[in-house]
Amino acid sequence: xxxxxxxxxxxxxxxxxxxxxxxxxxxxxxxxxxxxxxxxxxxxxxxxxxxxxxxxxxxxxxxxxxxxxxxxxxxxxxxxxxxxxxxxxxxxxxxxxxxxxxxxxxxxxxxxxxxxxxxxxxx
Numbered sequence: 001x002x003x004x005x006x007x008x009x010x011x012x013x014x015x016x017x018x019x020x021x022x023x024x025x026x027x028x029x030x031x032x033x034x035x036x037x038x039x040x041x042x043x044x045x046x047x048x049x050x051x052x053x054x055x056x057x058x059x060x061x062x063x064x065x066x067x068x069x070x071x072x073x074x075x076x077x078x079x080x081x082x083x084x085x086x087x088x089x090x091x092x093x094x095x096x097x098x099x100x101x102x103x104x105x106x107x108x109x110x111x112x113x114x115x116x117x118x119x120x121x122x123x
Contacts, residue, residue, distance in 0.1 A: 003025045006115065009117030018086065020036070034051055039095065040092045050103045059105065070082075096114040
């Protein structure tokens with residue numbers, strides 16, 4: 001089992017930045033990929049970005065490129081999502097997820113999920 005705990009969400013004004021954290025614990029995740037997804041009532045669950053734990057290979061949704069940056073700290077077993085130039089359309093619950101194989105975008109392919117953290121961007 002892998003446990004994931006997100007933090008760092010909150011209320012921010014449009015144009016601002018937030019950094020989300022996802023602390024992983026449990027079994028060794030050296031062969032895992034960790035991803036960030038977000039959920040809104042309108043769009044459902046949407047892929048944001050992912051990173052492989054071993055090599056740090058990253059993948060972004062096209063709409064997030066240039067604004068969001070995913071990174072990891074192996075020593076802290078933590079994955080981060082730095083979000084810049086936020087706009088109200090980024091308002092969502094953001095989830096961290098772990099996948100036992102390579103990097104991928106479909107939410108159904110991730111085996112472990114955190115509880116989510118709310119990000120609200122005001123205009």
